[in-house]
Amino acid sequence: MPTIKDVAKDAGVSPSTVSRVINDHPRISNATKKKVKKSMKKIGYHPNIIAQSLVKQKTNTIGLVMPYSAEEAFANPFYSEILRGIGAVAQEKGYSILLITCDGQEEVEASLRAVKSKLVDGILILRAKKDDILLKKLREAEVPFVIVGRPEDADKYYWVNNDNIKASKNLVQHLIDLGHKDIALITGGSEYIVSQDRLDGYKLALKENKIKYNPEYIIHIHGNEEIISKNTKKLLKKNPDLTAIFAVDDLMAYRSILAIKELGLKVPEDISVVGFNNNPLSQLITPSLTTVDINTYQLGEEATSILINVIENKISEYYHKVVEANIIIRNSCDKIKF
Amino acid sequence: MPTIKDVAKDAGVSPSTVSRVINDHPRISNATKKKVKKSMKKIGYHPNIIAQSLVKQKTNTIGLVMPYSAEEAFANPFYSEILRGIGAVAQEKGYSILLITCDGQEEVEASLRAVKSKLVDGILILRAKKDDILLKKLREAEVPFVIVGRPEDADKYYWVNNDNIKASKNLVQHLIDLGHKDIALITGGSEYIVSQDRLDGYKLALKENKIKYNPEYIIHIHGNEEIISKNTKKLLKKNPDLTAIFAVDDLMAYRSILAIKELGLKVPEDISVVGFNNNPLSQLITPSLTTVDINTYQLGEEATSILINVIENKISEYYHKVVEANIIIRNSCDKIKF
DNA sequence: ATGAAAGCGCTAACAC
DNA sequence: GTGTTAGCGCTTTCAT
Numbered sequence: 001m002p003t004i005k006d007v008a009k010d011a012g013v014s015p016s017t018v019s020r021v022i023n024d025h026p027r028i029s030n031a032t033k034k035k036v037k038k039s040m041k042k043i044g045y046h047p048n049i050i051a052q053s054l055v056k057q058k059t060n061t062i063g064l065v066m067p068y069s070a071e072e073a074f075a076n077p078f079y080s081e082i083l084r085g086i087g088a089v090a091q092e093k094g095y096s097i098l099l100i101t102c103d104g105q106e107e108v109e110a111s112l113r114a115v116k117s118k119l120v121d122g123i124l125i126l127r128a129k130k131d132d133i134l135l136k137k138l139r140e141a142e143v144p145f146v147i148v149g150r151p152e153d154a155d156k157y158y159w160v161n162n163d164n165i166k167a168s169k170n171l172v173q174h175l176i177d178l179g180h181k182d183i184a185l186i187t188g189g190s191e192y193i194v195s196q197d198r199l200d201g202y203k204l205a206l207k208e209n210k211i212k213y214n215p216e217y218i219i220h221i222h223g224n225e226e227i228i229s230k231n232t233k234k235l236l237k238k239n240p241d242l243t244a245i246f247a248v249d250d251l252m253a254y255r256s257i258l259a260i261k262e263l264g265l266k267v268p269e270d271i272s273v274v275g276f277n278n279n280p281l282s283q284l285i286t287p288s289l290t291t292v293d294i295n296t297y298q299l300g301e302e303a304t305s306i307l308i309n310v311i312e313n314k315i316s317e318y319y320h321k322v323v324e325a326n327i328i329i330r331n332s333c334d335k336i337k338f
Numbered sequence: 339m340p341t342i343k344d345v346a347k348d349a350g351v352s353p354s355t356v357s358r359v360i361n362d363h364p365r366i367s368n369a370t371k372k373k374v375k376k377s378m379k380k381i382g383y384h385p386n387i388i389a390q391s392l393v394k395q396k397t398n399t400i401g402l403v404m405p406y407s408a409e410e411a412f413a414n415p416f417y418s419e420i421l422r423g424i425g426a427v428a429q430e431k432g433y434s435i436l437l438i439t440c441d442g443q444e445e446v447e448a449s450l451r452a453v454k455s456k457l458v459d460g461i462l463i464l465r466a467k468k469d470d471i472l473l474k475k476l477r478e479a480e481v482p483f484v485i486v487g488r489p490e491d492a493d494k495y496y497w498v499n500n501d502n503i504k505a506s507k508n509l510v511q512h513l514i515d516l517g518h519k520d521i522a523l524i525t526g527g528s529e530y531i532v533s534q535d536r537l538d539g540y541k542l543a544l545k546e547n548k549i550k551y552n553p554e555y556i557i558h559i560h561g562n563e564e565i566i567s568k569n570t571k572k573l574l575k576k577n578p579d580l581t582a583i584f585a586v587d588d589l590m591a592y593r594s595i596l597a598i599k600e601l602g603l604k605v606p607e608d609i610s611v612v613g614f615n616n617n618p619l620s621q622l623i624t625p626s627l628t629t630v631d632i633n634t635y636q637l638g639e640e641a642t643s644i645l646i647n648v649i650e651n652k653i654s655e656y657y658h659k660v661v662e663a664n665i666i667i668r669n670s671c672d673k674i675k676f
Numbered sequence: 677a678t679g680a681a682a683g684c685g686c687t688a689a690c691a692c
Numbered sequence: 693g694t695g696t697t698a699g700c701g702c703t704t705t706c707a708t
Binding site for chain 2: 001044046047048049050051053054059061064066076077079080083087088090091096097098099100101102103113114116117118119251254255257258261281284285286
């Protein structure tokens with residue numbers, strides 16, 4: 001592999017001149033610039049990015065923490081979609097993406113290692129938990145990082161999120177408008193703030209409509225498997241008054257629908273179902289699923305854009321951005337008949 | 339950020355001794371080893387991986403080329419799932435994953451750049467095309483790389499794949515066993531070898547059962563959108579004899595099923611449908627989809643394992659591995675009634 | 677078993 | 693505008 005010295009020799013200039021050409025230095029004559037570029041092409045030279053990183057103390061790489069947990073959640077197209085948004089902006093601004101894979105509990109360690117080893121200039125976190133050690137450690141380490149999700153101490157972080165409370169409230173309001181009063185909520189682990197927010201939106205909608213909140217209607221699910229099916233069935237048997245189910249992720253909604261069908265009931269005639277996140281498949285299933293489009297791609301774009309600005313010192317004050325979420329009404333809900 | 343010199347000073351040894359501790363050099367006394375490790379912890383030292391990479395001429399990073407094309411294909415859980423397999427092995431063997439995102443046509447350039455800039459030690463390619471420039475260029479560049487898919491000139495590459503011909507043949511045989519003779523095939527762009535293989539398997543099954551091959555039953559789809567719906571409908575109207583549709587990806591099958599339903603026909607009573615790739619959702623839709631499990635996770639594991647072995651010179655001869663694919667029979671196919 | 681010194685490929689003062 | 697030199701943080705001979 002040719003180095004900067006080989007180019008210098010071939011072009012009859014010094015290595016620093018070659019370096020200046022690489023970095024588009026202003027004070028360099030067009031003649032030498034051309035000459036050097038020709039030499040680079042001739043001998044097939046590519047700058048060694050590792051060497052550049054070492055001296056510039058910057059890798060132009062952002063880290064993406066991805067626990068490869070067995071949770072089905074990971075099979076969620078959410079990740080592919082947000083990755084697309086992240087990739088698009090990163091590429092446009094000349095950054096690479098380093099996937100930091102790790103198993104479950106190691107994520108704190110793995111992230112810090114990537115940062116302290118100078119592998120990445122900044123980090124993207126794809127979830128926000130309550131009492132999150134990872135966030136605290138990263139802040140202590142003074143690494144640039146951006147969260148997709150709403151952290152606690154919201155004014156001490158950079159983050160991007162949907163207004164989950166509002167979107168959830170609107171979605172439940174839609175069910176209420178159709179005449180539903182007994183609405184179950186299937187939500188995720190209560191350690192995730194997104195679960196809390198969607199629950200809060202649910203409660204808010206009930207309150208505004210003077211519907212009594214019934215804690216028996218709430219299920220917290222950890223993982224995404226069979227439990228949902230079992231719990232849906234249990235729920236429906238225990239509470240024959242239920243007419244609607246709100247699942248906080250479309251994948252969960254699919255499982256609920258299946259369980260409802262297995263019980264011999266029909267969606268939406270007997271039970272209305274709504275989801276969240278607008279999985280691309282939700283328009284293809286039968287019945288097509290009413291859900292909330294959270295603009296996952298844009299979430300990825302915005303987060304990356306902010307992160308790169310932080311890395312390049314173009315933002316100093318903590319800052320967040322709320323991305324619109326829109327209800328998409330399809331065929332999984334019916335009016336209550338009196 | 340502390341460097342190796344700071345540790346050396348604190349421990350009262352030379353930088354090279356610290357380096358030897360970092361690299362588990364055999365000839366180093368336990369006493370100094372302990373002393374140095376203590377200092378490292380005390381001052382919060384982490385080796386700078388960039389500097390290590392520069393001198394070792396090795397980054398311990400593998401590149402993953404991912405065109406962020408608009409194709410829905412990218413929303414396919416296939417990518418999440420294979421990423422999990424790749425991540426698991428990479429992490430276990432101490433490698434990071436660099437996502438090389440690029441738009442459509444740039445993939446050749448982007449991959450070569452990553453390699454020649456010494457950003458990665460090797461590359462993983464997630465598809466095989468006919469007459470593939472990328473593969474040729476990578477081989478010219480003498481970069482370690484492994485393909486997920488069967489390339490042309492199969493004996494000149496490292497690759498991992500399912501036996502798509504066999505799996506496809508078996509799947510079509512299953513339809514034939516149910517009495518189907520008029521089976522449409524919806525497949526991907528003919529530039530992809532996987533499309534060709536699955537078509538060949540289809541043809542083989544017909545031949546073995548002395549069923550005449552009808553080219554009108556074959557549709558090549560580029561992209562995954564509305565076209566599938568339109569084409570399914572056109573196909574069904576033109577060929578009322580059709581009793582089954584084989585889509586080479588589950589997502590395509592979902593769209594076909596929807597189109598069939600929109601035509602007022604029933605799956606599987608009127609038309610049987612089979613898919614491929616065993617999308618996790620295929621068990622959740624109604625009717626649940628008969629498909630082929632290609633063991634995506636394992637595909638990712640094997641490919642990564644081979645790549646790392648190649649990088650570390652543990653394999654020299656070109657080599658490939660075929661991963662089992664299994665038919666999963668669900669409820670989307672019916673027997674033909676005579 | 678440990679230290680001194682050179683060098684991986686590049687950039688960035690500082691000279692002129 | 694271009695060359696000289698030092699140095700980014702680490703490893704690795706070559707000494708001892």
